[in-house]
Amino acid sequence: xxxxxxxxxxxxxxxxxxxxxxxxxxxTEQMAREGPVTWQLRIGVHTGPVVxxxxxxxxxxxxxxxxxxxxxxRMEASGAPxxxxxxxxxxxxxxxxxxxxxxxxxxxxxxxxxxxxxxxGIASGLRIARNESPLASFQRRYRTYFRKDxxxxxxxxxxxxx
Numbered sequence: 001x002x003x004x005x006x007x008x009x010x011x012x013x014x015x016x017x018x019x020x021x022x023x024x025x026x027x028t029e030q031m032a033r034e035g036p037v038t039w040q041l042r043i044g045v046h047t048g049p050v051v052x053x054x055x056x057x058x059x060x061x062x063x064x065x066x067x068x069x070x071x072x073x074r075m076e077a078s079g080a081p082x083x084x085x086x087x088x089x090x091x092x093x094x095x096x097x098x099x100x101x102x103x104x105x106x107x108x109x110x111x112x113x114x115x116x117x118x119x120x121g122i123a124s125g126l127r128i129a130r131n132e133s134p135l136a137s138f139q140r141r142y143r144t145y146f147r148k149d150x151x152x153x154x155x156x157x158x159x160x161x162x
Contacts, residue, residue, distance in 0.1 A: 003064055006052055012146040014047045014093035018119055021045060021084045023154045029082070044075025046087040074108040075116070084119040091117045097141065099123050122157055134158050 002020065004013030021043045032039040048068030055063050071087060079085030091100055099120045105113035126137040135158050142150045 003050065003052075006050075006064070010146075012142070012148065014045070014090050015097050015142065015146075017045055017090075018084060018094055018098060019152065019154060019157075021119075022157055025082060025084070026154060026156055040081035042076050042079040042081055043084045044072055044077065044079050044086075045084060045090045046072040046075050047089040047093055074110075074114070078106050078108055078114075078116060080118070086117040086119060088115045088117075094119070095123075096145070097123055097126070097138065 002017075004010070004017040004020075010016070024043065025041055028039045028041040031037075046068055048066075048071065050064045050066045050068050052062070052064045054060050075085050075087050085103075086094070086100065094100075099122065100117040101120055103116040103118060106116045107113050122134050122138060126134050126141065132140070135153060135155075138153065139150050142148075
């Protein structure tokens with residue numbers, strides 16, 4: 001599990017989390033090709049408030065908890081190997097950057113049915129914007145939305161523009 005937007009809150013954290021998820025998927029795929037073990041990774045992403053803090057008296061650990069943490073776990077459990085599964089909250093925050101496949105309502109562990117989405121790649125609108133490269137379009141949109149520069153971008157995503 002990883003968390004975005006801590007310890008400093010940032011409106012870009014859902015987009016940054018999806019970029020990190022793609023990088024993790026890529027590393028896992030490379031490990032599967034190189035080693036004797038077949039690696040598969042399911043990633044679930046949810047955006048929401050958490051409680052965070054240091055726990056422990058003798059051995060300190062930074063931890064997070066709350067409904068958003070549990071719901072993120074449901075997104076992962078309801079996903080598929082090699083895919084990034086999103087909650088509606090996260091989809092609403094990243095849809096201008098990434099192409100997503102609507103999965104419909106999926107029943108989660110507690111019995112509720114929740115709308116879910118798979119992320120397919122960079123949004124197709126970024127591919128054709130101003131005849132720029134997808135990376136340049138992505139960077140421009142990121143700067144416009146978040147008023148800061150993009151610090152990292154998985155170059156292999158440019159090859160897989162949806």
